[in-house]
Amino acid sequence: RCALCGKIKFTIYINDMEEQKMQETITDLQIRLVFQEDSLETINLTVVRQQSEIEVMKREIVRLKELVEDIRESRGSEDGAVELPPHY
Numbered sequence: 001r002c003a004l005c006g007k008i009k010f011t012i013y014i015n016d017m018e019e020q021k022m023q024e025t026i027t028d029l030q031i032r033l034v035f036q037e038d039s040l041e042t043i044n045l046t047v048v049r050q051q052s053e054i055e056v057m058k059r060e061i062v063r064l065k066e067l068v069e070d071i072r073e074s075r076g077s078e079d080g081a082v083e084l085p086p087h088y
Helices: 016-075
Strands: none
Touching: none
16 A cells, blocks of 8 residues: 555566557558548548639539520520521
């Protein structure tokens, strides 16, 4: 028992083999963590790049819709339908 607080003290004895095994396990976990952090950073950069590309594509879709509408209006089509050429 501890002389100051009265709590029971436990002492764990680890032999050299167990200590070496624990160190190897800790090292393995640290290596895995580094790889996971690297993978997470790569995924994050990919998501940011893809989001930027999606925004560009959305703007292009809006632009193309406006272009199609302008073409429909310039043809004078009353119902907005685009007539297919005769060879269709």
